Amino acid sequence: MTRPKLWITRKLSDATLERAKRDYDTIINLDDSLSSDDEIVAMSAKVDAIIPCHSERFSADIVERLDPHLKIIANHSVGVDHCDLPALKARGIAVTNTPDVLSDATAEIAMLLMLGAARHAVEGDHLVRSGRWDFWSPSFMVGKQVTGARLGIVGMGRVGQAFARKARGFDMEIHYYNRSRLPADQEIGATYHSSVDSLLPVSDFLSLHGPATPETTGLMNAERFAQLPEGAVFVNTARGALVDEAALLEALSSGRLAAAGLDCFATEPGGNPTFAAHRNIFMLPHIGSATRRTRDAMGFRALDNLDAFFRGDQPRDLL
Ligand code: 8YV
16 A cells, blocks of 8 residues: 655654654655745645644645645644645645643743743843853842742643643742633632733733734734733743734833743744843743653654544544
8 A cells, every 4th residue: 555645844853753754655854944835835746744843834825836635734833823724724635733742841931931031040141151240239130039929821721721730839829811711620720811901910920822813913012011010021932923022122121021031933033133132031942842752742643643634534633
């Protein structure tokens, strides 16, 4: 029996690539470069399936040009804002993602950003590392205490809930906004807010965990930042599109925000060059899910979805 042809657009974990090569006629973009729109279109005529990352775009104009040979896009990501789902559905191309398996790794990075932003981690490291640490005082690099503080979570899906579990270890008072209220056994004492606007004034720390959709684009704008308590700390491990970056900078400059921790930017890779001059921004290059264990689990989950599809079953994460 001929094996389905699979294109893996980036260098996934070794275990994932081994399993893919064992079970599929696999082409791997081993130089790990970002594929152009034209390359994606050209490959769609050669393969039955693609495993892309969030970095490859399947926008409506590209989907229109895809070859009918392509049957499934098994994303190696939970976020699917790079895929125009209605356009793909209209073309009869199945789409899956990799939920659950990256929630803890991403929540760890949110915790790192929250702690690091609150306690001047980057600024402190730079000072010591540069050899310019020649002064100490009790009023030096005084930060904001996380333990016992009020945390606002926007988006209480899997990652939001994983972050809440970790924040409970810091005795934080947890508030959240979600489209719908969680059942009590998942809420575990967190206070539900039916609107973002009601959540913001009680969020000394605010962390975003929602998907990028037309409804959430620019969710954190100037009016919303102004509703946070003075000196709040803002964390984003979701998507850059949720944030008006000019408004974020303004909120940092005015002191409305004491600090921000960001793993996601409107422009990636690269980030926002105007952020570099701000010492109260702790930045990471979109590495929320980048642990060995999670990369293996994401790759395997994408392959599980493909296996089910080619067996004729419904993939677990079919969107
Ligand atoms: C990944 C992500 O780093 O899952 C997502 O939506 O943004 C990240 O986990 C990336 O997509 C890896 O392919």
